[in-house]
Each structure stands twice: as C-alpha cells, then as structure tokens.
Amino acid sequence: MLKQKISLSNLLRKIGPARLLSLSFILVILTGTFFLSLPISNKQAPLSFLDNLFMATTSTCVTGLVVVPVVEQYTFFGQFVLLVLIQVGGLGLMSFIALFIVFLRNKLHHNEKIMMQDALNKLDLQNIPSFLRSLFMYTFLFESIGACILMFVFIPKYGWGQGMFNAIFLAISAFCNAGIDNMYTNSLMPYSQHVVVNLTIACLIITGGLGFAVWINIKEEIRRFYKDKYPIAFFFDKLKIHTKIVLFMTFTLIVAGMVLILILEWNNPNTLGSYGIADRFLIAFFNSVTLRTAGFATLNYGLLNRGLLAIMCVFMFIGGSSGGTAGGIKTSTIFIILTSLFKQLRGYNHVHTYKKEISMEQFRKAFAIFFIYMIIIFIAIVILLQSETLPTMTLLFEAFSAIGTVGLSVGITSLLTSIGKIVIILLMFIGRVGPITITLSIIKNARNRKVNALEYPQAELLIG
Numbered sequence: 001m002l003k004q005k006i007s008l009s010n011l012l013r014k015i016g017p018a019r020l021l022s023l024s025f026i027l028v029i030l031t032g033t034f035f036l037s038l039p040i041s042n043k044q045a046p047l048s049f050l051d052n053l054f055m056a057t058t059s060t061c062v063t064g065l066v067v068v069p070v071v072e073q074y075t076f077f078g079q080f081v082l083l084v085l086i087q088v089g090g091l092g093l094m095s096f097i098a099l100f101i102v103f104l105r106n107k108l109h110h111n112e113k114i115m116m117q118d119a120l121n122k123l124d125l126q127n128i129p130s131f132l133r134s135l136f137m138y139t140f141l142f143e144s145i146g147a148c149i150l151m152f153v154f155i156p157k158y159g160w161g162q163g164m165f166n167a168i169f170l171a172i173s174a175f176c177n178a179g180i181d182n183m184y185t186n187s188l189m190p191y192s193q194h195v196v197v198n199l200t201i202a203c204l205i206i207t208g209g210l211g212f213a214v215w216i217n218i219k220e221e222i223r224r225f226y227k228d229k230y231p232i233a234f235f236f237d238k239l240k241i242h243t244k245i246v247l248f249m250t251f252t253l254i255v256a257g258m259v260l261i262l263i264l265e266w267n268n269p270n271t272l273g274s275y276g277i278a279d280r281f282l283i284a285f286f287n288s289v290t291l292r293t294a295g296f297a298t299l300n301y302g303l304l305n306r307g308l309l310a311i312m313c314v315f316m317f318i319g320g321s322s323g324g325t326a327g328g329i330k331t332s333t334i335f336i337i338l339t340s341l342f343k344q345l346r347g348y349n350h351v352h353t354y355k356k357e358i359s360m361e362q363f364r365k366a367f368a369i370f371f372i373y374m375i376i377i378f379i380a381i382v383i384l385l386q387s388e389t390l391p392t393m394t395l396l397f398e399a400f401s402a403i404g405t406v407g408l409s410v411g412i413t414s415l416l417t418s419i420g421k422i423v424i425i426l427l428m429f430i431g432r433v434g435p436i437t438i439t440l441s442i443i444k445n446a447r448n449r450k451v452n453a454l455e456y457p458q459a460e461l462l463i464g
Contacts, residue, residue, distance in 0.1 A: 010199035010243075011419070014407045015293060016213075022433050022435065024059070024087070024092070025060060025092075025429065025432065026429075028060050028085065028088055029053070029056045029060045029061075029085075029429075030087065032055075032056035032059060032060060032081060032082075032084075032085045032100075033049070033052045033053045033055075033056040033201040035078075035462065036052040036055055036056055036074070036081055036082075036212045036323075037049065037052050038077075040075065040077050040078075041074055041075060041078030041081060042073060042074060042075065042078060042172065043072065043073060043074065043078075043079050043137075044073065044076055045071075047067070047073065047381045049065050049419055050279075050422070051068070052192075053423075053425060054066075054067050054421050054425055055067065055068075055127070055422070056085060057425045057428050057429060058085050058178075058180070058407070058428055058433070059082045059089060059178065059180060060085045060086075060088065060089035060403055061391070061428040061429055061431065061432035062086060062089050062090050062176045062177050062178040062179075062325055062432065062435075063091055063178070063179070063327070063328075063402060063405040063428045063431070063432070064178055064179025064180050064256055064293065064294070064295030064296075064405075064406065064407020065401060065402060065407050065408065065413045065424060065428070066180065066414075067414045067421070068411055068414065069180055069183065069184070069185040069418075070180060070181065070182045071181075071183055071184060072185065073089050074182075077167070079165075079169065080183045080184075081170075082180065083169050083172060083173075084103075085174055086173055086176050086178045086180065087172055087176060088173075088280075089176065089178075090175070090177070090178065090208070090325040091135070091136070091139060091275075091325075091433065099264060100235075107438040108263065112299055116172075128436040131216065132195070133211070134212075134215075134216055135212045138150055138212075138215055138216075142175055142202070142204065142207050143168075143172050143175050144171075144233060145166045146170075146171035146174065146175065146200055146201075146203070146204045146257055147164075147168045147170075147171035147172075148197075148447065149196065149200045150166075150171055150197065150200055151163060151164055151167040151438075153194070153196055153197055154166045154170075154449055155167075161327050165182075166182060166183055169181070169182050170182075170183075170201065171200075171204060173177075174201045174203070174204035174205050174208070174294060174296070175204040175207065176198075176208055176323045176325045177205060177208050177209055177291065177293040177294045177295075177320065177324075177327075177405070178294070178407070179294045179296050179406070179407035179408070180293070180407070181263060181296025186297075186300075187295075187297040187298070188201070188296050188297065188298050189297065189298055189299070191294055191298065191299070192195055192275075192279070192283055192286075192298035192299070192396045193275070193279050193283075195282065197302025198282055198283075198285075198286045198298070201286070201290075201294075201296060202285065202286055202289040202290070204298075204307075204342035205289050205293055205294040206211070206250065206254075206289060207292060208320075208324055208325040208326070208433060209250070209293040209294075209320035209321055209324050209325065210246055210250065210291075210320075210321050210324055210328040211246060211320070211321040211322055211323035211324035212323050212324065213240075213242060213243070213322075213323045214242070214243045214246050214247070214321065214323075217239060217242075217243045218239070218243065219238050221235065221238055221239055222243065224238070228429055229336070235332070241353070241354050241356045242322075242332065244354050245331065245332050245335050245353070245354075246321040246331055246332060247333035248322075248335075249304050249321075249332070249334070249335050250320075250321065250331060253288075253292060253315065253318065253331070254285075254288050254289055255288075256288075257289075257291050257292070257376065258281075258284045258288040260308065261282045261283075261284040261287055261308065262280065262281070264304075264305050264307060264308040264311075265281065265284075265299075265304065265305065265308065267357060268303070268304075268305065268419060270303035271299050271300065271301065271303055271304060272284065274389070280383055283298050283299060286298055287299055288419055290321060290360075290408070291312055291315045291316065291406070292315050292316060292318060292319055292326065292328060292404070292406065292407070293319060293325075293326035293327070293328070293400070293404075293405075293406060294326075294406070294407065295406045295407020295408050298453075300410055301397075301409065301410045301411070302410040302411045306393055309393055309397050309410070310393070311395075312397070312400075312408070313400040313457030314394060316400045316401055316404035316406045317373070317377075317400055317403075317404055317407070318330070318331060318334050318404075319331070319404045319406075319461075321395075326405070326407075327403070327404045327405025327406065327432055328371075328403075328404040328405070329370055329373050333366045333369050333370065334368075334370075335353075336358055336363060336366040337366050337367065338363060339353055339368060340350060340358065340363050340366075341359065351363065369434075373403065376403065376427070376430060377400065377403055377427075380399050380403070380423050380426070380427055381388070381395065381396060381399050383423050384391045384398075384399060384420055384423055387417050387419040387420050387423070388416060388417060388420050390412050390415065390416075394410045394412050395412075396415075397409070397415065398410070398424065399423075399424070399427060402424045402427035402428045402429040402431060403427040403430060404431055405428060405431040405432050409464065
C-alpha cells in the first residue's frame with residue numbers, strides 16, 4: 001500500500017491557495033478565542049464566547065475595535081495572546097509557515113509560491129524565499145526601533161518590566177496597523193500632545209501601511225543610487241510604478257486628511273479648539289495618519305462634526321496599500337479607478353500613468369474590488385440599521401471602520417447587539433482577507449477557469 005506524501009504543496013493542490021489563506025485566518029482566530037477564554041487570560045470574569053471571538057478577530061484582522069478595554073479585562077498572559085494574534089495577523093499565518101519551510105529546505109514548491117503570491121499581494125513568483133526573509137527582517141527591525149524609542153517614554157512611568165512590554169505591544173500594534181493599546185480605556189488620548197509618541201507611532205503606521213514590496217523597492221533603489229552615483233533628482237523616477245503610486249497616494253491622503261481635520265475641527269471646543277496651535281497641527285497630522293489604517297485616536301471621535309465623520313468613512317474605505325498590514329480597497333485601487341475615469345472622460349482609449357499603461361485586467365480587478373466592497377458594506381449597513389437602535393451615522397462609521405480594518409469608533413462597539421457584533425466580525429474578516437480572496441476561496445479551481453471560446457457581436461445599449 002502506497003502512502004501518500006503529505007506536504008503543504010499537496011494540500012495546496014487540493015484546497016487552493018485562496019481558500020487555504022482564508023482558513024488560516026479562521027484557524028488563528030479560533031485559537032485566539034480559546035486562549036482568551038481561559039481564566040489565566042482574564043483579570044475578571046471571562047467574556048462570552050462571542051465577545052472573545054470579537055476580540056480575537058479584531059486582533060488577528062488588525063482592526064482595533066474592542067468591546068472591552070484591554071487594560072481592564074486582560075492579564076499579562078491575555079495581553080500577550082492579543083500581541084501574538086496581532087503579529088501573526090499582520091504578517092499572515094501562511095507567511096510564518098512559508099518562512100519555516102524555507103528554513104527547512106531553502107525553497108518553496110510552485111503551489112506554495114502561488115500561495116505566498118496571493119498572501120503577500122506580490123506581482124510575480126520571483127525570489128519569494130528572499131522576499132520572505134526580507135519581510136520578516138525589516139518587520140522586526142522597524143518594530144524594534146519603534147519599541148526602543150517608546151521605552152524611553154514608558155519605562156520612567158511604568159517601570160522596566162511593564163514599560164518595556166507596553167512599548168513592544170504598542171510598536172507591534174502600530175506597525176501592524178492594529179490600533180489596539182494595553183494602557184488606557186481611551187486609546188492614546190493621554191498622549192495627544194506628546195511629540196515623541198505621536199511621531200513614533202505615526203511613522204510605524206505609515207511604514208506598515210506602505211506595503212512590503214515598497215520597502216524592498218526603495219531599499220534596492222537606494223543601494224543602486226550609492227553604487228551608480230546618479231543625480232538624486234532621478235531617484236523617484238527610477239522607482240517601480242507601484243511604489244510611485246503608493247508614495248503619491250499616501251502623501252496626498254495624509255495631507256488631505258490633515259487639512260480637512262484642521263478646517264472642520266479648528267474651532268470645535270470639544271476637539272481641536274481646546275489645544276494650542278502647534279498641538280492642533282500635531283493632533284490633526286496623527287489622526288490623519290491613523291485614519292485610513294490603524295485606529296489609534298488622540299481625539300474623542302464621538303465629539304467630531306458629523307460632516308467630518310462622513311468624510312472619514314471615505315478615507316477608511318480607501319485604506320492603506322497592497323501587500324502591507326492595512327485594510328481597505330487600497331490606495332492603488334482607488335488610483336486606478338480615478339485615473340481611468342479621468343482618462344475616459346477626456347476621451348482616451350488607453351490609460352497611462354508614469355509612462356506606463358494600465359491594463360484592462362488591472363482596471364477590471366480594481367472595479368471588481370470596489371463594487372464587491374460596496375455591495376458588502378451596503379448589506380452590512382442594512383442589517384445593522386435593522387438590528388441596532390443607535391444613530392445611523394455612528395453605525396455607518398462603525399461599519400466602514402470594520403471593513404477598512406481601521407478600528408476607529410465613536411464609542412458604540414460595546415453597545416452593539418449580538419447580531420451587530422457578528423456583522424462587525426464578518427466585516428473585519430472580509431476587510432483583512434479581502435473580498436477577492438474570499439470569492440476565489442468559494443469558487444473551486446478559479447485559476448483554471450475556462451475561457452468562453454465563442455465570441456458574440458457587441459451590444460449597443462443606452463447608458464445614462
């Protein structure tokens with residue numbers, strides 16, 4: 001009798017990369033739920049299964065919406081469980097498994113490479129083992145630098161042990177764009193005027209949200225710059241188009257968000273109006289950075305102008321960049337959609353940007369992601385409006401925060417009914433794993449789908 005060799009490669013052939021990716025997140029969430037339910041994890045009576053599932057999901061999906069303050073509910077062990085969930089969720093369980101395989105046999109099989117291509121949102125299959133090593137190396141490097149800086153702030157206040165742990169927890173949570181803290185019940189509002197904490201957390205959020213491919217491209221170009229000694233003015237032009245788009249959109253959205261917060265909240269005595277001018281700019285900058293990705297707050301979002309909350313929903317919907325730790329439809333997706341619409345309105349048949357043409361396949365994928373997200377968020381909001389008695393604007397904000405894996409809230413998360421919490425859990429999961437991945441995980445052999453051999457005459461329809 002022949003024994004079938006069990007390997008990740010064989011498993012991938014049977015299950016498929018997209019489905020395995022979804023299942024890996026479910027496995028981590030359920031494991032986290034179990035550990036959070038243990039008495040050793042809780043300072044007081046353990047939460048219900050649904051609440052622990054919510055906390056495990058928000059950590060694994062690096063969202064940040066919480067039903068209870070972490071500092072009040074969880075012991076050191078419980079907080080450590082949350083920290084592990086954030087780190088594994090931020091990088092992805094399959095990334096850890098693949099790195100372990102690389103260390104064992106120094107290579108990945110083809111199906112394993114396809115899995116990592118999906119998991120990391122990588123454009124090609126080249127040098128994935130090397131890419132994985134760089135991913136983990138730079139992740140822990142950035143997190144370590146951030147933690148060391150924060151230790152200078154927290155150790156004098158909390159002592160060596162707790163101060164070091166708080167710094168590590170916050171650095172990992174910021175880099176993974178989780179937005180969960182283990183110190184306060186009102187996020188980072190006590191540090192709203194602390195320049196070092198604000199800038200350190202903001203830099204970690206931006207770095208994690210840019211995406212792994214962007215760091216590596218910048219690193220390679222810096223190395224080439226010092227080797228070839230070309231003029232610094234050409235540095236940006238030599239970057240890959242994905243990196244250019246991500247950097248441009250990230251800068252634009254941060255500045256736009258900051259300006260909008262300043263304009264709409266400048267004279268609000270409950271928010272920016274009670275601070276000095278320098279602090280207003282610092283707070284506006286930090287909350288613009290955290291708005292699309294992380295979920296840390298140095299403002300009370302329940303006191304913001306409703307118009308600003310509506311605008312913030314758009315920013316949360318966009319999210320961070322592909323291949324990073326952030327959620328949302330991604331900056332490159334909205335860039336492709338807006339650029340394509342602008343070119344179409346001007347009568348162009350082809351869409352060009354940065355001397356490159358955007359293919360129809362990329363255009364279709366961007367629109368598919370956009371509309372799938374819109375359909376999901378519409379269904380979720382309808383259910384929330386039926387199940388909850390809370391104000392409509394607060395429910396909209398909560399839903400967009402969940403699907404964008406942002407984690408900002410106006411303070412209603414703990415007030416949701418069981419149905420409301422389940423909806424938010426599903427939105428957080430979909431927002432992290434991605435609607436395309438979930439769709440592919442449902443459709444068997446999506447990569448081998450048949451192409452229709454018949455060609456039909458083009459239809460002429462009345463539009464608009």
